[in-house]
Amino acid sequence: MMVNIDVNGKEYKKDIEPRMLLVSFLRDELNLTGTHIGCDTSNCGACTVLMDGKSIKSCTVLAVQANNHKITTIESDDPKLDVIKQAYVDENGLQCGFCTPGMIMQTFYILENNENADEEYIKKNLRGNLCRCTGYKSILDSIKKAEEKMKGEISVSK
Amino acid sequence: MYLNRFVDGEGKYIDDIKFDNMLYMSIVRSPYAHAKIKNVKGGLNSNELKAYYTGTDHAMREPVLAIDEVSYVGQCIAAVFSENRYESEDLLNSVEVDYEPLDAVSSIDDALKKPAIHKGMKDNILDVEEAGNKFNERDINYDLKVSDTIFMDRVLANPIETRGVVAYYRDGVLHVYVSSQSVHRLKGGLMKSLNLKDNDIIVHHVDTGGAFGLKALLFPEYVIACYAAMKYKKPVKWIETRTEHLQSSHAGRGVRADITLYARNNGKITGLDGTVYLDTGAYFADADLVDMGNVIHEVTGPYFIENAHLTGKYVLTDKALNGYYRGAGKPEASIIMERMIDLLADKLKMDIADIRLENATEKPFKSPLGLDMNYPTKPFLEAALKYFDYYKLSKKENLGISLGVLDEDTAPGESCRIIVKNGKVKVYLGGDVSGQGHELFVQEILGNEFGIEQSLISLDYDDTDILKEGTGTWGSRSGITHGSVLMKTAEVIKNDVIKKFGKYDSDLLLKNEFNEYYYYKIDYNANSVNFNMVSSDINDINSIKIYVYYDLGKVLNLKNVLGSIHGGGLQAIGEVLSETLRYTDDGQLITNNIADAGLLTADKIPQYDIKIVENNSEFPDKAKGIGESTMIGIPSAFARSVELQTGKRVSKFPIDDISLFNKCVE
Numbered sequence: 085m086m087v088n089i090d091v092n093g094k095e096y097k098k099d100i101e102p103r104m105l106l107v108s109f110l111r112d113e114l115n116l117t118g119t120h121i122g123c124d125t126s127n128c129g130a131c132t133v134l135m136d137g138k139s140i141k142s143c144t145v146l147a148v149q150a151n152n153h154k155i156t157t158i159e160s161d162d163p164k165l166d167v168i169k170q171a172y173v174d175e176n177g178l179q180c181g182f183c184t185p186g187m188i189m190q191t192f193y194i195l196e197n198n199e200n201a202d203e204e205y206i207k208k209n210l211r212g213n214l215c216r217c218t219g220y221k222s223i224l225d226s227i228k229k230a231e232e233k234m235k236g237e238i239s240v241s242k
Numbered sequence: 243m244y245l246n247r248f249v250d251g252e253g254k255y256i257d258d259i260k261f262d263n264m265l266y267m268s269i270v271r272s273p274y275a276h277a278k279i280k281n282v283k284g285g286l287n288s289n290e291l292k293a294y295y296t297g298t299d300h301a302m303r304e305p306v307l308a309i310d311e312v313s314y315v316g317q318c319i320a321a322v323f324s325e326n327r328y329e330s331e332d333l334l335n336s337v338e339v340d341y342e343p344l345d346a347v348s349s350i351d352d353a354l355k356k357p358a359i360h361k362g363m364k365d366n367i368l369d370v371e372e373a374g375n376k377f378n379e380r381d382i383n384y385d386l387k388v389s390d391t392i393f394m395d396r397v398l399a400n401p402i403e404t405r406g407v408v409a410y411y412r413d414g415v416l417h418v419y420v421s422s423q424s425v426h427r428l429k430g431g432l433m434k435s436l437n438l439k440d441n442d443i444i445v446h447h448v449d450t451g452g453a454f455g456l457k458a459l460l461f462p463e464y465v466i467a468c469y470a471a472m473k474y475k476k477p478v479k480w481i482e483t484r485t486e487h488l489q490s491s492h493a494g495r496g497v498r499a500d501i502t503l504y505a506r507n508n509g510k511i512t513g514l515d516g517t518v519y520l521d522t523g524a525y526f527a528d529a530d531l532v533d534m535g536n537v538i539h540e541v542t543g544p545y546f547i548e549n550a551h552l553t554g555k556y557v558l559t560d561k562a563l564n565g566y567y568r569g570a571g572k573p574e575a576s577i578i579m580e581r582m583i584d585l586l587a588d589k590l591k592m593d594i595a596d597i598r599l600e601n602a603t604e605k606p607f608k609s610p611l612g613l614d615m616n617y618p619t620k621p622f623l624e625a626a627l628k629y630f631d632y633y634k635l636s637k638k639e640n641l642g643i644s645l646g647v648l649d650e651d652t653a654p655g656e657s658c659r660i661i662v663k664n665g666k667v668k669v670y671l672g673g674d675v676s677g678q679g680h681e682l683f684v685q686e687i688l689g690n691e692f693g694i695e696q697s698l699i700s701l702d703y704d705d706t707d708i709l710k711e712g713t714g715t716w717g718s719r720s721g722i723t724h725g726s727v728l729m730k731t732a733e734v735i736k737n738d739v740i741k742k743f744g745k746y747d748s749d750l751l752l753k754n755e756f757n758e759y760y761y762y763k764i765d766y767n768a769n770s771v772n773f774n775m776v777s778s779d780i781n782d783i784n785s786i787k788i789y790v791y792y793d794l795g796k797v798l799n800l801k802n803v804l805g806s807i808h809g810g811g812l813q814a815i816g817e818v819l820s821e822t823l824r825y826t827d828d829g830q831l832i833t834n835n836i837a838d839a840g841l842l843t844a845d846k847i848p849q850y851d852i853k854i855v856e857n858n859s860e861f862p863d864k865a866k867g868i869g870e871s872t873m874i875g876i877p878s879a880f881a882r883s884v885e886l887q888t889g890k891r892v893s894k895f896p897i898d899d900i901s902l903f904n905k906c907v908e
Contacts (some may be wrong), residue, residue: 103328112327117258118251120451122402123484127837130402158251169249176801179809180677181248182403182451188249210844214836216402216452217677218805219812220844 087151091116092160100147106140107131109147110157118158118185122214129213132186132193133157139193141212156192158185165192167237168230177226179217187213191227195234203228244681244701253449254703256406256421261477264408266330267467269480270320270337271490272312275346275560275829276359279310284337285320291469295435295460297528302360302368304525304563306435306462312341313359313524314561315831316489318462323470323478346560346829350498350519353557359524366558368522368530373538374515374551374610382513382549384504388585389516392578394895395822396496396521397567400839401677403451404482405491407464409471416443416468421450423458423676424714429706431460432468446705453676454813455566458716459492459529484836492529493823494567495895496521497537497574503582504549509592509600511583513549514542518578522556523563530556530564536571536649539612543579543647544619544771545601550610560829566716568813569870573877576646580878581893584642594882595627595636598645615647617793617857619771626773626791629853639777639787642882646874648770650867651717655763657709658727660688660735662756667692670704671724672712672761678869679805680720683798687725687863691732693748711761718867725798725863727762734758768859770795770866774875778883783903786815786848788876795859795866803868807852810872816842817873818880819903822896840896 088097091114098113110116110133119142122130126141133142134156156162168191171177178184187210194201194209201209206227207220215223247253270285282289288307296303308319322333347353353366379387408419416438422428425445432443450457463480471478482491497520504513518541520534538552587597602620609615623645627633635641657672669684685696692699704712713723735756739746742754775789788811797803813821820840824832833839858864881892884902 101328108327111257116251117255118253120255120403121257121481122404123836125484125835125837127835128402128484158249169246172249173245176245176679176682176805178245178248179679179805180401180403180450180452181244181253182255182401182449182677184248185251207845207847214402214841214843216400216454216813216841217809219808219810220847221808221850222805224844224847 085148087148089147089150090154092157102148104147105143106145106147106150107142110142116157116159120182120185122183127214129186129190130183132189132213134189134193137196139190158188164234167233168192171230171233172226175222175226175229177218177222183213183215187215187223191230194227195231201231255403255449255451256408256419257481259408259419259448261410263325264477264479265323265325265474266327267470267478267480268322268330268334269318269463270322270334270339272308272315272317272319274312274341274343275315275348276344277312278342278344279308279312279319279339280342281340282320282337285322286466286470287320291466293435293465295431295462295465296526297431297434300526302526304462306465315829316486316562318466321466321470323474348559348561348825348827348829350521350557350559353559359558359560368526368556368558371534371538371554373554373612376551377513377515377549379504379513382504383506384512385507386589387502387504388582388589389502390582390585390893392499392501392581392893394495394497394574394577396493397817397821398488398491398493398823398839399454399456399567400487400836400841401452401454401456404484404487405457405461406481407467408477408479409468410477411472411475416472418443418445418468419448420445420464421448421457423453423674423716424712425674425704425706426672426712427458427714428460428464432465435465436468444705444707447674447703450674450676454568455494455570455716456491457676458714459565485834488823488834488839489831490562492527492563492565494565494570495574496564499578501578501582503586505586507590509586509590509597511545511547511586511601514547515551517553517555519555519557521559521561521564523559523561525563527563527565529566533564533571537575540572540575540647540649541579542609542611542613543576544615544645546603546607546609548610552611561825568810569873572649572870573873576644576874577878577895580644581881584882594643595632598623602645613647613649616769617771619645622771622793623773629791630775630789640883640886642776642879644774644875644879646772646871648718648772648867648871648874650722650768651719652722652764652768653766654713655761656723656727657712657759657761658731659709659759660731662735662751665698665752667699668702669699669728670702670708672704672709673715673720673724674704675701676715678720679802680724682802683721683725684728686799687728688732691729692751694752709759718869721798721865722768722859722861722863722867723762723764725865726861727760729862730762731758731760734760772871772875774879776876776879776883778880780884780887780902783846788848788850790850790852791855792868792871793855793857793866794868796856796864797854798863798865803854806868807872808850811848811850811876812842812846814872814876815848815880816840818877818895818897820896
């Protein structure tokens, strides 16, 4: 069936099978391979993307459910996402990098929805994203750093 | 830089590799833990492909596709292919398999009691191995003995990227792209499995999304994909689902040890003996020998025990095969010894640090089980206890401690190629990075050696063509072997510059072209001694505090080191509290998704107090190992902290007590 999905600000009209998962649509149809598949059961969060600003697990959402919605992935050039990415680089918030796009998209969601996300809030909202390499410590540090930078930039622009 | 590549989503993992006309492979797997296969119809099955994948030609090795019977849930029976990923899964239903279910064995204890699972065997003992010299307790000097059974259940690597392979036969050469810790080991294995010659195959490294020992191994699915690629003359891709991973990937741990310590009243241990059982799963795997070897040769660890003997029994069960998990027998060895020494301390009413001091040594030594301890362990333990003010702290906190040996798998060395071209330096390492961030120390070392900007240096994907030899990334060896071969290769390149221009400077290097390959041979395994403490309050998961006192030699890159400690620290805590594979009595896997497998989440980050000691090693880069130290040192220390509070001895991992850390199981 035909779908019309906005991915990172660009509209894609495609004829797809109704059963196609959103993650397959992104990876196989659009060749946006930054979104990863880790578990197929919406537990690991490697496939996390934003749909209309809300974080979702794209391995358990059908592409047709995203019809006429806006999807944001790791390939987005949103400047706020760049701040987060740089914080992950600065704080070494990754090792193998496989969970990283999902972690960053979830970070984006956390920081967009809570300007004063404290450590407790961040940790709770990261429970749906698994990382096997870092023990999450450097990821937590990256998120805190991104939050500081974003606040700094907001106060400068005010 | 590699960090930027990954944060931008531009990593090239195995599922990102695509070719035109590529076929997706799906595998028909056994739903039974044990069954006769009366008939298979459809797909690529063992009527056509009869092959094996072990390095050792053991009588009980597993065929890549089941022949006449299946012995674990998830065993490969047939493969189906389609150009569409979804359709290849649909095709699984097109294969007809006629089973006759048989009784299954799902644990070591079960296997020791029940009839043999394989025809032609009298029981479920696959092999028996001895270490040390057998002794009679009448002949040794001791006042008391303590005995216990320590059981460490299976733990699976569960990297967030599952296993995967792409095989592409083109121009008479089989190109294999794989998520792996060693393209060279896989090349050797595939050549043997499919009877290929050296020039018939090139194995390519791609970004590897975590490995933890598992991806050092060759698996049936890789052989099947390669065969199919040659048969169909099309690229073939196989990507494992998480359920397949949990069912079929080769799991680590799965060790039961029945141990007796003989000791004097002052705490000096004079003898150790017992039997170690390894859950091998349904068939022999090469990893069995390494895992068992590490346990039975390293059990006495940092302590000199005059009389030691162990019998190792490899036990068959109707489960997926045994493999590697971070440490591969070394953590098991340490957990066994440290749990036993705590038991002895309790029996003697001694402090757990005092009893360790009594058995640690002033000099390097060779243990009766065959471990060469290169450093004295007592002065190290004294320094660690002093640093953390142990005797004072142990009165305030529920402290467990652990003194451990990290035997680093430095032999047989490692290979490297450095290519300088167009002002850039490209590095290829024979040990394939499986997500530890080696690029950080590669840039740091070569930046210093060459006197150039780190941003000009990159660690590139290697293959078995650009590096004719290579070893792998395991056994806490990377810092030592990769760092050292890098320095050696850099030295060769600098000499090339001097030969050509009479002197070395970085401009001369970058403005010209150089290309050198070097294999740095190491003919023994180095080791180091490390110390951990853990304190906790069993009512609060966030109370867990890990104290680290590690001798790392020269630190090559502090970010790499901290990443390794924090990552391994959480894995070690998980292994004690919740992480395992659970099976029903008839061998059905219960932990079928990653949430059930007990991996810890971000709200369980422990606290750390880390002290790094830098006593340089004898290697060119002066480094010592790190990767497995947390797994070796933390579990038993944490178990001690818990048992101090519950009053219940911990001898089983995971502890499986849901009253503990109520916040953990909410």
